[in-house]
Amino acid sequence: MVMDSHRLFLSFLTAALAVGFVSVVFVLRWVLYFKEGLAWDGGLAEFNWHPVLVVTGFVFVQGIAIVVYRLPWTWKCSKMMMKFIHAGLNTLAFIMAAISLVAVxxxxxxxxxxxxxxxxxxxxxxxxxxxxxxxLLGVCVYLLPITPVYLRVAIMPLHVYSGLFIFTIVIATSLMGITEKLIFGLKDPKYKDSPPEAIFVNVLGVLITVYGALILWLATRPSWQRPRELQHQTQHGCGDETAGSKVGTALSLLSNTNSDNPESGFDARKRNCKLDESGQRSTM
Ligand code: HEM
Ligand code: HEM
Incomplete structure (x- = not known):
């Protein structure tokens, strides 16, 4: 049962990474093959940086940043290191989104x-x-050591909710942008005539939607959350010799919260609420 949950997580993760990667390849092919290419010249080739950077950074990189705490092989790493990776990937996504706005x-x-x-x-x-x-709030609350624990605990549900909400909005905005660009850009034949570019870019929109769905699923299963016990044991360092047994402990937690058990989903949720309330999730 433990392995089933672990394998299921890996299947979802692999599918998400594959779909996300193919989306990046699709947006590159769109601008390089169907459109004007990439340049910084005030023309359409400069505009093309907008979808490329948004899909690569704001969609793909942000999705990885969101699920990074859940990767079982990182549970032996210190929480502090994972916070830096989470914050670093989110910063990279923000910089790419900001440059994409400058371009447009x-x-x-x-x-x-x-x-x-x-x-x-x-x-x-x-x-x-x-x-x-x-x-900014994430850095101030979860990276600055002076932030009181009660504040970290109080803000965590809002942090998780707003993170997932913004990610969803980013997917929706991308779909709007893609549709607009196809309507503006396809003149003869028009969008309604379904030329090859239209079909290709529609598929890109579907891929982005599927990527969003997979990331949201991965990020909202209580049983795939970074286990609390390990957070206690791994304040310092990464990859120490007891790591194997720690991951073993973590995986046995997964078996307790496996959704195969009709009651386990509810139990897991109750347990995770308790973790949030006691601040274990947010403060380590
Ligand atoms: C957890 C989003 C920035 C610290 C989360 C989660 C999401 C999220 C969706 C839930 C992950 C899960 O349940 O596995 C975001 C977004 C950010 C951002 C979109 C940037 C715009 C930051 C920053 C920090 C931070 C800068 C500072 C270190 C944390 C912590 C958790 C968390 C400590 C709890 C992880 C856990 O133990 O489950 N974040 N975050 N976040 N985030 Fe962020
Ligand atoms: C314009 C943001 C994704 C296509 C804009 C503008 C913003 C923006 C703020 C206004 C620029 C101005 O008024 O000068 C975003 C964000 C995205 C995103 C945050 C990702 C979440 C996309 C994608 C495409 C796209 C994937 C596909 C090509 C367009 C087009 C315009 C535009 C055609 C010009 C027309 C308009 O102002 O609506 N975008 N965009 N966008 N964007 Fe996006």
């Missing part, structure tokens, strides 16, 4: 196209601002 604003200004007129741009800018705030 610069393109609009160079071409005298009005800024911020579409629903896509409103929701997209809001997502980037909220993401920046989430990053």
């Amino acid at each position: 604003f610069d393109f609009h200004n160079a071409q005298n196209i009005p800024n911020m007129y579409s629903l896509h741009s409103w929701v997209g800018l809001a997502a980037v601002i909220l993401y920046g705030l989430q990053l």
Whole structure:
């Protein structure tokens, strides 16, 4: 049963990484093969950095940042190290999203196209601002040693909820952007005539949606959460000689919370709520 849960996690993770990677390949092929390529010249090739950086950074890298605590082979690493990896990947995603905005604003200004007129741009800018705030708050609350434990505990449910909410908004904004670009960009034949580019980019949208669904599933199963017991044992260092037994302990926790047991989902949730309330999840 332990191995089943472990294997199921690995299957979801592999599927998510594969779909995410293929999405990045698709967006590159879109701009390099169907569109004008990549350049920083105020023209359409500069605009193309916008989808490329957004799909690579804001979608793919952010998704990995969200699930990084759940990778079983990292449970032997210190929580502090995992916090730096989580924060580092989120910072990388933020920088890529910010550069993608510079590209599209610069393109609009160079071409005298009005800024911020579409629903896509409103929701997209809001997502980037909220993401920046989430990053800042995350660093202040979970990395600065002076932050009191009660504050870390109180903010964790909000941190997790807003993280998942922003990720969902990012997926939705990407789909809006893709649709807009296809409608604007395809003239003869038009989008409604389903030329090869339209079909190809529709598939990109489906891939991004599936990636979002897989990441959200991976990040919301209570039984795949980084185990609390190990957080106590692994304050310092990574890969010590007792790591094997720690992962063993962790995997046995998985078996206790396996959803094959009709009552286990509820039990697991209750247990995890207790962890949150007692602050074990947030403060280690
Ligand atoms: C424009 C954000 C994804 C296509 C914009 C603008 C913002 C933005 C703020 C307004 C720029 C301005 O007014 O000068 C985002 C965010 C995304 C995202 C945060 C990811 C979550 C995408 C994707 C595409 C795309 C994947 C696909 C090509 C467009 C297009 C415009 C645009 C065509 C110009 C038209 C408009 O202003 O709505 N985007 N975007 N976007 N974006 Fe995105
Ligand atoms: C957990 C999102 C930045 C610290 C989480 C979770 C999400 C998330 C969705 C739940 C993960 C899970 O249940 O396995 C985000 C986003 C961020 C961000 C979108 C940036 C915009 C940060 C930063 C820190 C941080 C900068 C500082 C170190 C934590 C901690 C946890 C967590 C300590 C609890 C992990 C656990 O033990 O389960 N974050 N986060 N986050 N995050 Fe962030």
